[in-house]
Amino acid sequence: MFESLNMLKQGGWPMIPLGLCSVAAAAIIIERCLALRHKNVIDPRVLRLLDDYSGENHADQAIVLCQRIRGPFARIVEEVIKARHLDHTETLATMHATGRTQVGILERGLTVLEIIAGVSPLLGLLGTVLGMVTVFNAITMQGIGNPQVLSDGISKALITTVAGLSVAIPALAFHSWLTRRVEELATEMQERVTAFIAKMHAMPRR
Helix, strand or coil: CHHHHHHHHHCCCCHHHHHHHHHHHHHHHHHHHHHCCHHHHCCHHHHHHHHHCCCHHHHHHHHHHHHHCCCHHHHHHHHHHHCCCCCHHHHHHHHHHHHHHHHHHHCCCHHHHHHHHHHHHHHHHHHHHHHHHHHHHHHHHHCCCCHHHHHHHHHHHHHHHHHHHHHHHHHHHHHHHHHHHHHHHHHHHHHHHHHHHHHHHHCCCC
16 A cells, blocks of 8 residues: 555656546546436336326326436426427427437536546656656756666656556546447437327327
């Protein structure tokens, strides 16, 4: 443990923003992994509602149920049922408009994660450059006869590079995976609601 703390200290001040980036990335990844679980996005109760929907006499009850349920799928279905008196094209437009808003909520934090993945290697590179500056300054002032000063500068350069990549690689990997997860959930929601709209408009209206 003390050796790790010493390595972090050797890395210099670039390790501070890298540490903050690592904490922020970990928090976003954990929060999004929990938020993007299938049952949290596409609630099974809403799926049952779509299957059991029996027309106008069920509409008000369905809206109330959607309002009680958290999640983007419930919000989309709620707005679609409210727009049931519109024609098919307008109802689809309502679905797309509400869907864009809800997908934006699902993508919350992913932009920050992408920025962290891009900035972290640059912070590591900055630490590398600062370490090499220390090395060249030591050579200029003391020549190459003091290996301790040279090794300190090289260690600083290597530590910040490793730290920057250690933050960036998982951040980039999780950003790609979470983005793909949002796309899959959005596609499933669109398919299910589109089928529900067709079912709803096929029913006789009073």
